[in-house]
Amino acid sequence: MKIVIVGCxxxxxxILENLVGEGNDVVAIDISxxxxxxxxxxxxxxxxxxxxxxxxxxxxxxxxxxxxxxxxTDSDELNMLACFVAEKMGAKHTIARIRKPEYNDKSxxxxxxxxxxxxxxxxxxxxxxxxxxxxxxxxxxxxxxFSGGNLEMVEIRLKQDSILDGLSLIELRRKYKAQYLVCxxxxxxxxxxxxxxxVLKSGDKIGVTASxxxxxxxxxxxxxxxxSARNVMxxxxxxxxxxxxxxxxxSGSNVVIIDNDEKVCKKFADELPEAVIICGDGAEQELLLExxxxxxxxxVALTGKDELNILISIFASSQNVPKVISKVNRNELASMxxxxxxxxxxxxxxxxxxxxxRYARAIKNSQGANSIESLYKLMDGSVEALExxxxxxxxxxxxxxxxxxxxxxxxxxGIIRGRKSLIPGGNDEILSGDRVVVIVSGQRLLDLxxxxx
Amino acid sequence: xxxKMVFYMFGRIGQIAALLLLxxxxxxLIYSEYRQLxxxxxxxxxxFVIGTVISSVCRTTNKVIYAKEGFAIVSLAWxxxxxxxxxxxxxxxxxxxxxxxxxxxxxxxxxxxxxxLPDVESMSYSMLFWRSFTHWVGGMxxxxxxMAIVSSMxxxxxxxxxxxxxxxxxxxxxxxxxDTAKILYLIYIVMTVVQIILLWAGxxxxxxxIVHTFGSAGTGGFGIKSDSIGGYSSYSQIVIxxxxxxxxxxxxxxxxIIIGRFKAVLKSTELWTYxxxxxTAVCVITFNIHSIYGSIGESLKNxxxxxxxxxxxxxxxxVDFNLWPSxxxxxxxxLMCFGSCAGSTAGGLKISRVVILxxxxxxxxxxxxxxxxxxxxxxxxxxVDKQTLNSxxxxxAVYILCIIATFLLVCFEPFGFESNFSAVIATFNNIGPGxxxxxxxxxxxxxxxxxxxxxxxxxxxxxxxxFPLIIALSPTTWQKSR
Numbered sequence: 001m002k003i004v005i006v007g008c009x010x011x012x013x014x015i016l017e018n019l020v021g022e023g024n025d026v027v028a029i030d031i032s033x034x035x036x037x038x039x040x041x042x043x044x045x046x047x048x049x050x051x052x053x054x055x056x057x058x059x060x061x062x063x064x065x066x067x068x069x070x071x072x073t074d075s076d077e078l079n080m081l082a083c084f085v086a087e088k089m090g091a092k093h094t095i096a097r098i099r100k101p102e103y104n105d106k107s108x109x110x111x112x113x114x115x116x117x118x119x120x121x122x123x124x125x126x127x128x129x130x131x132x133x134x135x136x137x138x139x140x141x142x143x144x145x146f147s148g149g150n151l152e153m154v155e156i157r158l159k160q161d162s163i164l165d166g167l168s169l170i171e172l173r174r175k176y177k178a179q180y181l182v183c184x185x186x187x188x189x190x191x192x193x194x195x196x197x198x199v200l201k202s203g204d205k206i207g208v209t210a211s212x213x214x215x216x217x218x219x220x221x222x223x224x225x226x227x228s229a230r231n232v233m234x235x236x237x238x239x240x241x242x243x244x245x246x247x248x249x250x251s252g253s254n255v256v257i258i259d260n261d262e263k264v265c266k267k268f269a270d271e272l273p274e275a276v277i278i279c280g281d282g283a284e285q286e287l288l289l290e291x292x293x294x295x296x297x298x299x300v301a302l303t304g305k306d307e308l309n310i311l312i313s314i315f316a317s318s319q320n321v322p323k324v325i326s327k328v329n330r331n332e333l334a335s336m337x338x339x340x341x342x343x344x345x346x347x348x349x350x351x352x353x354x355x356x357x358r359y360a361r362a363i364k365n366s367q368g369a370n371s372i373e374s375l376y377k378l379m380d381g382s383v384e385a386l387e388x389x390x391x392x393x394x395x396x397x398x399x400x401x402x403x404x405x406x407x408x409x410x411x412x413x414g415i416i417r418g419r420k421s422l423i424p425g426g427n428d429e430i431l432s433g434d435r436v437v438v439i440v441s442g443q444r445l446l447d448l449x450x451x452x453x
Numbered sequence: 454x455x456x457k458m459v460f461y462m463f464g465r466i467g468q469i470a471a472l473l474l475l476x477x478x479x480x481x482l483i484y485s486e487y488r489q490l491x492x493x494x495x496x497x498x499x500x501f502v503i504g505t506v507i508s509s510v511c512r513t514t515n516k517v518i519y520a521k522e523g524f525a526i527v528s529l530a531w532x533x534x535x536x537x538x539x540x541x542x543x544x545x546x547x548x549x550x551x552x553x554x555x556x557x558x559x560x561x562x563x564x565x566x567x568x569x570l571p572d573v574e575s576m577s578y579s580m581l582f583w584r585s586f587t588h589w590v591g592g593m594x595x596x597x598x599x600m601a602i603v604s605s606m607x608x609x610x611x612x613x614x615x616x617x618x619x620x621x622x623x624x625x626x627x628x629x630x631x632d633t634a635k636i637l638y639l640i641y642i643v644m645t646v647v648q649i650i651l652l653w654a655g656x657x658x659x660x661x662x663i664v665h666t667f668g669s670a671g672t673g674g675f676g677i678k679s680d681s682i683g684g685y686s687s688y689s690q691i692v693i694x695x696x697x698x699x700x701x702x703x704x705x706x707x708x709x710i711i712i713g714r715f716k717a718v719l720k721s722t723e724l725w726t727y728x729x730x731x732x733t734a735v736c737v738i739t740f741n742i743h744s745i746y747g748s749i750g751e752s753l754k755n756x757x758x759x760x761x762x763x764x765x766x767x768x769x770x771x772v773d774f775n776l777w778p779s780x781x782x783x784x785x786x787x788l789m790c791f792g793s794c795a796g797s798t799a800g801g802l803k804i805s806r807v808v809i810l811x812x813x814x815x816x817x818x819x820x821x822x823x824x825x826x827x828x829x830x831x832x833x834x835x836x837v838d839k840q841t842l843n844s845x846x847x848x849x850a851v852y853i854l855c856i857i858a859t860f861l862l863v864c865f866e867p868f869g870f871e872s873n874f875s876a877v878i879a880t881f882n883n884i885g886p887g888x889x890x891x892x893x894x895x896x897x898x899x900x901x902x903x904x905x906x907x908x909x910x911x912x913x914x915x916x917x918x919x920f921p922l923i924i925a926l927s928p929t930t931w932q933k934s935r
Contacts, residue, residue: 002628025627025628025629025632026628027628033838040611041519041520041609041611041612042609043609044609044610044611044628044629044630044631045628045629046624046625046626046627046628047624047625
């Protein structure tokens, strides 16, 4: 499939890497020759240097034959214009990054319709939503919702001396009777799709699917439950901080935001009167302690510098803050942070690139009957969780799951039927109209039929 | 340096060499040349075994390569192909000395067409076929060929393409490197087939038309007659001349024609400069040699054939241009250095570099007149960035240096200034025949082994555009990474 990407910054590159890896023909456009040179050296893509809204540049990139057009430059206005022009020139689907709060209110619907956008993405808003979900359920490292929010996929880190240490999954199921499924385990750099004989160890990161009610039950049984964060300290007054603070305040939490830029602080104080805005250097440990780092429920590092976020998060962890989350955008730093003991890391660019990858796969699969409803990458991207709409043409319809011959490293983790979600056993069947959550590692699925041998 | 990946690729290329050597073996079978057949099969076995062993020993999961790995892979591949390709000549006894055979094969792969054979007409069919086939493979590039048929070698194949494809800037036609390689070869194959058919329709038999098409498609120039193309009809000569010119055009332009962007083709500065230079040269030479051939038609045909043959660095000849007046010879010498368009199968400096160099000179003069002037060099309607300008200027300097160095190395040969100098120019720019001793009716057979090796390297330097070979030969490139 042909895809054109305008803007090769952090987010653009991440999307590009994802899409090239999936085997698409990608054309990259950027205004800066040095950026485009580097992209051409590292990825197998065609590079065009120029303004992404210029018809000549777009023609050179062959936009008229593009199935998907993604505009993720710095400027919202350029993204919108580029998508508009590309759509008029024949691009089938367009995605624009629009992140200014003033565009992201009621006017967004109107504009998306006028510009014929397939979807607009706001990485900061999406990151804030994810952070908010984690803060509501602090025991988890990461939470993903499947459609309707009925079924959730939660990643949990097993602490030292966890009561699960040495338990096999069959024993676990016997011991804790709840509707859940352990569907992926990360141990060191290896990721497993476990079967019943798999034995858990301390330090593992496990992925669990269950409905939200059952998750709470399970966490309670495992003694992992933590109350949702009431007092949250946020470092850095960025766009993410703004969206996150707004959500937290609306749900009744207390928020402290620290930033050393006076102008930005003033602006935040104007717009978020309920929050405590501190103007000061967040790298100063004295200041953090003074503002109550010792008593806060959660600490979120959201400055623009990955390194700073990691270092201060380590300090916050050492002060026994129950939940520490850091924003880290660079892959190599994220894996290092993980080694340093910071397990909860949020990266806006990954959230967006997963979203774009899902759209790309859905477009590619538009002929296929079982369309993709959602796609998440788990365990640092090595495992995917996909939600498919089941059509009446699915080959494994009305067959008990134990009789389906699945390819290796594939697991059916959940079935959503109407408003009910169930964790499937061997005797359950997939019916047309269901939505099915599939966990897969090491391969790419385009259609539900692909899970069958 | 990712040595494992470099050697893995090296091994794969050994296997490809075996594959390519099977083709002349088939020809040997058709013409019942059993001694030649065995020599080809032995060469196939050797390169296949070595290639398979190396590539299985060096199999690696780390397929990340950077620019220097690209240079190293390309240089190793060309040396290896030439070394293996020389084996059948020696094994069959048709070229007894290995140095001679190596020279002949390098000359083939680099599309030079310089020959050491004293009597080409006594060679067997399969050897003649192999000689010309090396032109065809070398023209578009050995590794581009490998890229087209081996699936997903590495994501960073651009480093390999850049090291092998001639020209100051290498771009892709379509997003994926492998698809680009396939498109290039597809265009190449279609044009080759068309030329074979056109020649076959004339006075050449199938074997002759295939061999001569390979020679002109790769802009190589190995003939199978001692008077090159001179003995064939005017029709064949004109077909060959036209196709040589066509193969000297940037292949990207053909791709633009296929996808219907004619306007972009017509706006190409390089194309018009190339055709303009060729037309001017034809006119001047026609008038200059008019007195030799009498009729204007005959002189025009010969001038056109020779110009087309020399500017595309092919090296076929319809007459002995060594006997032409010195004005014509000087023009031909100039064309030898210019070469054709970037991204074609031809050698030389490349027209795009020549144009940029001239514009650079004008800008420099302007800057001397107006020391504070802000200048820009434009090419193909786009401003050329500083880095490209710099690399073009440096390339030219290194090009001159290499020619001087090669010339000094062969200067003790007893054939006089004109012969030695034109031999250096003819090998370095991948043309083939020069003037004097190495003129169209002569050859490189009388040079010493040392000079033949020097010329072999000069041909490789010219084909790979100097830097890949120099970088691959410098020890710092090969430092081991942990």
